[in-house]
Amino acid sequence: MRTVTRRGVLCRTCGLAVYRQMTSDTLLTGWWGLFSFFVTPFVVLGNAFGARAALHRLPEPYGAVRPPLHPGRRVLRRAPAMLILTPIALVALAIPTLVVVGLFSGGGEGSVALSAGDCVRNEADWPEQQLRKVDCGSPLAEYRVLEEASCGPRDYLLRAEYTIGAPGRPGFCVTPL
Incomplete structure (x- = not known):
């Protein structure tokens, strides 16, 4: 398990790009450890509320030597998020489906x-x-x-x-x- 922090002078667009890339990396590789498996959801949620709020305080890009980074797709539309959210969604849908099937089946003979x-x-x-x-x-x-x-x-x-x-x-x- 490791924690990565990126520091630097960033505009809002570059900060958003770095945030999205690091969150995607966490969703893809953050689960590979016994302790990490349980900590990763809290890290992602903490970043979603803490780091995301800090992005709004960053200035808009202006007068830079290099063009701003392209933020890319939203985190939930990237492949690592789909890899994690698909099984969670399937389990979340399976539970009510089993309850409904059990109600309509009448409990069997x-x-x-x-x-x-x-x-x-x-x-x-x-x-x-x-x-x-x-x-x-x-x-x-x-x-x-x-x-x-x-x-x-x-x-x-x-x-x-x-x-x-x-x-x-x-x-x-x-x-x-």
């Missing part, structure tokens, strides 16, 4: 709330439970849901996800039809 007397079919092999509620007259019905107090030694206890409801609600089991 395994999260259906059952009550005593319902008939179900297990789409997995026991002890795994992937229960689907079916009509009791259907040939697909394999088990009937009972309250836990009525469960026998050959019955299967249901996981909590199938007994969604009020606190204190009794657990359930299923018995073969």
Whole structure:
């Protein structure tokens, strides 16, 4: 990790060019170290507010021997910024997308709330439970849901996800039809 400071007599245009180039270099190479990985975002933000404010105090270019430096593209439109901002934007968009998909998917078949007397079919092999509620007259019905107090030694206890409801609600089991 290293810190670079450029000192000199600069006009506003040259100062802007130096600021943009150094910020782009920091965005490209500032991450390559364990400590630097965590410090770089603070350095970039500090420069964005501190050094950028100092640029406005610099004088406009006038009467110089050499022409002023060309400031080039804005920092956020340069390749190093895109290299950093693209994964951040993808993560930022992925989180709300996953939330929306989860809301519209309805939680899948395994999260259906059952009550005593319902008939179900297990789409997995026991002890795994992937229960689907079916009509009791259907040939697909394999088990009937009972309250836990009525469960026998050959019955299967249901996981909590199938007994969604009020606190204190009794657990359930299923018995073969």
